[in-house]
Amino acid sequence: MARKISMGARREVLSTVTERYESAKRAEKGRILDALCATTGWHRKHAVRALRRSATVGPGRMEAPGQRKRRYGATIKDAMTALWEASDRVCGKRLKVMIPTLLPALEQHGRLQLGEADRDRVLAISAATIDRLLVDVKIAASGGRRRRAGFYSAIRREVPIRTFNDWNSPVPGFCEVDMVAHGGTSVAGSFIQTLTMVDVATGWTECLPLLTREGSLVVEAINRAQSLFPWLLRGVDFDNDSAFMNDVVVPWCREQKLEVTRSRAYKKNDQAFVEQKNGAVVRRLMGYGRFDGVETARVMGRLYAAARLYVNFFQPSFKLKEKRREGAKVIKRYHLPSTPYERALAHPKVTPDVKKRLRDQYRSLDPVVLLAEIRATQDELGNRVDRRAGHAGDLQRAFTTTTPTSAATFAKTLGKTVTAGEPRATHRRTRRPYKTRIRMPSKLDPHIAAIEGWLAEQPQLTALAIVGRLSEIQPEEFGARQHSIVQRLLRALRRKTADQVVAAAPLPGVVDGSGYVGPDPPTAPLVEQAGKA
Structure with a gap:
């Protein structure tokens, strides 16, 4: 009851018992305090102060809170601001030592x-008081943005940490839990997550899709996974x-009697088991x-x-047996x-x-039937990848039948399409139509013939010189800013001229040495040549 009563109701109860409390004996006052504390949930000392304050002000009225001098x-705040700036804006505990x-x-x-009194106050000020005095100064210095602690930092601190070496061969039922984001190359907007x-x-693995990253959906997914695991869940490691x-x-999780632990921040190896399945199962699918x-x-x-049955019943996986270090080398046995x-x-x-x-x-x-179902759903997901919701109405339905004929048909294709490409449609790259580049018109187009004539007369002409000649012709159109486009045009024209020169040059005669009629070159060692002589 103490947690549900409103502040208005507490004031009404207080004004009702104030007069009776003032006229009561000592024993009666104790009973009134007990009843007031049980009704309002106040501490006994707070109830005594509230009764005294109400008796002084009068029933039904509230006293303004007292202000300490x-x-x-x-003056002290200005001095602390100067000291804080002179210390290069360190925290209050460090500034206290530097004062x-x-x-x-x-x-x-x-x-x-x-003055002497203010100087003594500055030297005696505490670190907490420094931080309180400089709150608005620090906010103004940071551009009006106040740094706040994480919203869930208190809950995170309550959850104990469990590392990879802390498992010590647990019984079935202790799970590592993680999320895999299916956002593609961008995390903007809403997209599906896999729990x-x-x-x-x-190593039993369960995967469930979530529409968004929300705590209530995580609870529903864990509750659903409890019915999928062959045994009861005992603990979850997030x-x-x-x-x-x-x-x-x-x-x-604590209401469900699940032991809740968490990994260390930025330590992926603390959740090595689920991180392995994120790649070997979720990303692979x-x-x-x-x-x-x-x-x-x-x-x-x-x-x-379909994948949970195929992975858990038919796909073997490695599990670490021991790990030891020999110098700089880590040896693992599986x-x-x-x-x-x-x-x-x-x-x-x-059991x-x-x-x-x-x-x-x-x-x-x-x-084989399970793999056929996996491939069929992957084909449908391959058509949906990178498409927004609501724009996939023309997609074909997935192949969901599990009759022996369909399984036999799928089995006949196994081993015959190995070189055809990626069998999983979710891994295939979508082919996008090539966009032909359209050349935008340039202000140099009317002057290309004149520039080619200048280059024919003076091949060593530079881009700056061409810009200067163009600015003389049209000063409002050309200037130093057009140097880069003229330089690109000049490079293209010279490349074109070089190609024409190479194409027009006559081919030489025999160039492989077969037409040489002179003496043999002295390739043998000098000693052998002397012996032959």
């Missing part, structure tokens, strides 16, 4: 002339993205193009629905490649019921 006036050195120097040069969740123990470190995601819109998100959902499904079956902490359910699901899957 200022100890540091305009005994800077103050005599400024007095010596006539910048400060302080990637990787189980640290088994990076420092504000889409995770906010007042929506972190409290929800989606490429680096831009995707946006609800319909595209639905197609991505179908792609991830386990044999295995699928997340195989790691789950071999893990002792996975027999979960293993049985995974085996039954594995027997019902066909990797």
Whole structure:
């Protein structure tokens, strides 16, 4: 109740009990204070002060807050501003140490002339008071912009850090979570994000598309992923993205009894497991193009629905076994490649019921059918890449049937189109029509014949000399600013003349040495030639 009562209601309660509190005995006053604190949520000392203030002013009226007498006036503020500028604008804690050195120097040069009392106040001022006095000065110095702390910095500080070496072979259920942006070459506007969740123990990977980077959508995606993982989630490890470190995601995870941790800022290796899947799974499936819109998100959902089964049940991956350093060399050893499904079956902490359910699901899957569905959805996404939402109505529907005939048809194409190019349409570069350059008219066009005549008479003529002659003809059109365009024209004309000279020159006779009839050149060593002689 104390958190829901409004300020107006608190004032009404206070004015009601003030008169009774003043006329009550000591024991009765204690009971009134207890009831007032329970109703308003105030601290006991604050309630006592409020009752006394209300009794002095009168019930139903509010006393203006008392103003302390200022100890540091305009003179001290002006002195601190000068000292702050003389210190090269350092912080208050550093300026406090520099004041005994800077103050005599400024007095010596006539910048400060302080009385004895003001000088003692400047020398005794604290670092916190310096910062308070210089708040508006610093804002004005920075151009009116005030630096503010990150909105979610408090929540981020509450979440403990977990590095790569802190996992220590966890049980299945602890996941690393990250986002992959599908913004193409620009992050402007709204585009689809992929939420990637990787189980640290088994490598089980779940990917879900998000329309935007929003905390509520992250919560829905994690809740959806909980139903996709074969086991219960036990913990989530985020990076420092504000889409995770906010007042929506972190409290929800704690309500779900999930252990929440985060990586260090700018330390990608702290989330090595999910960073590996971002490239090996998400980028391999989606490429680096831009995707946006609800319909595209639905197609991505179908792609991830097929890919999760193909990746987790049929695609083996490496997992680090040990890593040691020998001098400057880091030696890594890996386990044999295995699928997340195989790691789950071999893990002792996975229950027999979960293993049985995974085996039954594995027997019902066909990797060729799954790959056919993946390629079909990639073809549709390949038509949507880099297209804005709402402008893809003429696109063909994705191939979604899973009948044995379609799987057999797809299987017959495997291995026969290896040299045809990239099989994943999301990785193909879109062919754009070549735009023919249109030559814009130049003010030199009417004078090209005259310039060619000048060059024929004086081949060594420079661009400055040509500009000078043109300015004599049309002074309002030509001047020193036209030097660069005349220089380009001069270079093109001389190249054209050189090509004409080379094309018109007669070809020489035999140039390969076969027509030479003179004596053989002395190519043998001198000793051999002397012996032959």
